[in-house]
Amino acid sequence: MPLIETKDLVKKFDNFTAVKKINFHIQQGEIFGLLGPNGAGKTTTISMLSTLLKPSNGDAFISGHSVVEEPLLVRQIIGVVPQEIALYDDLTAEENLKFWGRMYRMSGKELTRQIEKVLEQIGLTDRKKDRVETYSGGMKRRLNIGVGLLHQPQLLFMDEPTVGIDPQSRRKILDTVIELNQQGLTVLYTTHYMEEAQELSHRVGIIDHGEMIAIGNQQELTEMVGEYDTMRLHIQAQEDGQQLAARLKEIPEIIEASTADHEIVIITPTAEDVLPTVINIANQLNIKIRSIDIQEPNLEAVFLHLTGRALRD
């Protein structure tokens, strides 16, 4: 039996449908990456699975318990690391953990032992007596994760846990997720960073405009776009990327070309062959290319292939 199973999960906010009949399952011991751009419906999906939001239609089952009918049972099984840093800044790390542990009916030696274990896991033992308001962004993120782990859940929901932090803290968090998974924890990890989904996930669900547009492991997903390379052209901020992308789409060897964050993402079967043509067109348009990056088939290419847009559009 899968640990998570959703059945036609729908969430509507007035006239807007944020999640449209999503169906997927997650097996015990998996890291499942939910990949999609901002506003795709990732947080709404996690909110329904964690019983914070009631589905407008459909249902989801966590370890066999309905999120609609048995929310209290579901909450005992899951741990949630929200996107925002949901901690009490005026309390210390230890006080925060103690409070959240008590909310899960933990007490006494069990709670103390578990707090020490979690602090060790997230590398904050030395700072446990300091108020959270004195922590760096990365430390707060780690403590945010620690609260989600405290009651030893079977399943951990992590909603974009690396947003807005430095590369070192991000690395630490990714390592923690891998380590927790190796210890048997099942993880549902949402992100809009393709690299994180690729590195962490056993399987990935790609979500866009509230719809699950693809699910599979990395190999299965990249096969959807064939043996295509992804070429990224980094251009100056003031340059007209749209015009360049439009011209590049006219080249028969280029499958897809789109712009995002001062870069143009090109999907092509033969990156090295089309490179001189691309540079030539850029010169014709007087667009200066700062750097070029060529990658083998990846999730970015899958997303671009399925939606016609780059992940960070």
Add this chain to the structure above:
Amino acid sequence: MKQIIHIALKDIKIEFSEKSTLIFFLLLPIVFTTIIGLGLKNSYGNDEPEDPRLVIVVVNQDDGRYGEQLLEFMEQSDTSRPVLRSKDEAKTLMQNESISSFLEIPTNFSQKILEGKKVQIEFTKYAESTTAVGLEQDLLSSIGKLNTVISIRAQGLETINKQPDFPKINQEGFLLEMEKITIDRLKNPPTKAISTQSELVQNQIPTGFEQSSPGQLVTWVLTTLLGGSEAFVYERNKGTLRRLLITPNRKAIIFSGKILGRLLMGIVQMILLIGFGAMVLNVYWGKDYLALAIMLFCFGLAGTALGIMLASFARTVRQASGLTILFSMVLAALGGAWWPLEITPKAYQTAVQILPSTWAMRGFNDVIIRGQNVQGIILEASVLLGFALLFFVVGIWRLKFE
């Protein structure tokens, strides 16, 4: 239940994590209670207790001693006291309904008595005024005493007339002496009814610390209680409320915890301020501790509920903070916490009945200056509970947890 207490204690801990909280929680209330109490004492001047007796307006047109004597008997009454006015003034006061009656002692009242003639004094009153009836009864008692004096004088005169050899030169002196003895006897009768009164001074208008102690308590505790709106909005915007909602606890438990925390803070603050008022400022906070406890609880609950309702209207902490200050100050000021409602016009006193602070002040004044017990504050406590219910219903209906 444990979870409710943990949430409440967490809220209290966060509130007092900053030492500056104590300034608003205790220091400023104490300073304001003292300063305003001193100011109000000077303003309403209660060094000499006000005469609580009913006023009977008297128009004295007599220039003799019996008119004066009647006024003296009237002054000795426990229930009314004479206040002299001209006839025109008395008529105007009657027309304005400022008084319900007045007494007119006619011209040559004393002279006619001395001449042995019958005299009438006129008591004008509104037909259905119970106050006037009371004053009339009191007046009859004084007139009875005066008649006694006059009768004694008449008997004295008869005695003199029966003794033809009584020296004429001593006649008036003898009669005056008899009158004097009678008056003294009437002032100090051998038997006297003693009425037992409450040990409290029955001031109708609270003054000095009697006003500032409950008044500043209501003001500052309201700030604490309504501050619950800020705490609630802060948690909602920070995401900790959402995180609480996905713990295995029902929404009602989380909500109750938040209410309990705020209520406890308010009650502790009230106890500390009452302690200061009673021990340092010698304010008499009543003898019925149960009545006082009921008032504290009901006021605390109404204030906490209002805080929840305000939270439902605020989207940011700044908005909630603004609403807290605005509501606590306006409610306190209008509800009689800053000055006694008794000095305001009747229409104003009626209008502010719609405010919970008015009922809180009424209840506290009942306990402090009127020495009321539980029965005496049931109305105020019930109205405050009604306010609490109303605010909770509106708050819960509008409140967004997510």
